[in-house]
Structure formats: structure tokens, C-alpha cells
Amino acid sequence: DAGVIQSPRHEVTEMGQEVTLRCKPISGHDYLFWYRQTMMRGLELLIYFNNNVPIDDSGMPEDRFSAKMPNASFSTLKIQPSEPRDSAVYFCASSLGLGEQFFGPGTRLTVL
């Protein structure tokens, strides 16, 4: 299996622009997670899905963030409008049931 795939790997944008991050989980996995990692706050869970349904989005920082999972093989995390404080590495991870979570390579987002 190719593992969890994320795109883009790097994104540089200007404040106020819309940013869309993409994730393809490991085939057959039923859980998908979006995390954000910064030096100050560490690794934070933003939202997770089970069988394409959002289960817990309490980690989403504010209404500027939204996530969708239209099918079992694709998810997006959107930030609109983006702000400099959104600069971080965003990871997508997937798992099968209560098993181990496998992480994608991450998207490094810089908002100028």
C-alpha cells in the first residue's frame, strides 16, 4: 500500500487567501484524522471521521476551518480566510478500527 497521501507537501499563501489541503487515507481504513503541529502547541487533533462521518470537530480552532470527507478515499481541510497564525504542519492519519494510526507526510503551510 502507498500509505497515507497528502497534497500539497508545501503551501505558501498570503493572508486572506483560501487554502485547501487534501488527504487520501490507506485503502480499507475507516478512521481519518486531521492534526496540526506547531512548536508551541505540539500535535493537536482538529477533527476525525469514522466511515466518512465527522465524529468530533471540537479541535477545529474556529469557523474559518472546515473539513469534508465525501467518500472513503478522500478528505479535505479548508481554511478560509487564512491567517499567519495558521502556519503549521498539517497531518492526516488513518486507522482501521481501534488500531494504530498511520500518518501521512504532512503539509507545511506558511501564511504570509
Add this chain to the structure above:
Amino acid sequence: QKEVEQNSGPLSVPEGAIASLNCTYSDRGSQSFFWYRQYSGKSPELIMSIYSNGDKEDGRFTAQLNKASQYVSLLIRDSQPSDSATYLCAVNIDPGNAGNMLTFGGGTRLMVKP
């Protein structure tokens, strides 16, 4: 109080020594425990999982779990410079209600010096 706590380090050990990494968690109902390794600029990579009290060994790595003390540790024997990384402890605090949601500690940075 954070739900999963780790000493941020850095923990410095000489090559060949045993590195001991510790993690405490707050919820007694926690059932699944994981150790991830993260190299600088890379994504977290699972190295150990443990579900019951006691020790679990895998090569040079040993995970230890003590649910009564709410404590999980990772021992790395014969430490190598390539083990230098940040080690993240992760806990599934409430699998009955929260599915596979993990709470991560802040990580311990390990430095193995040649």
C-alpha cells in the same frame, strides 16, 4: 493538567546506553497506549503499542505499562545516534465513546551522542 504528560527534554544519553522515556496520563479508563517516533521534519511513525499491564518487547524497544500508576514508559536498549528523535506518547482515553481518538503528549526529544 494536561491529559498526557511527557518531559520535553532533551534527554541526552551516550551511544550504547539505555534510554528511558516516560509518560503519565490522567484518565484511568484509558485502554490503548502508543509510542511514536518523529524525526525532525518528518511525520510521526508508530514504533510500539501496548494494551495490558506489564512489558512488551520488540527488538531494542520495550514498552512498559502500569495502569494502577497511570504510567507508560519506553526503554531503548543499545541506543544509537539514529535513535535521536522526538518520541510521542499517545493514549486512547475513551475508546467506548470516542472511537480511535488519540491524545498525544508533547513529546520527549532524545539525543544519542556517539
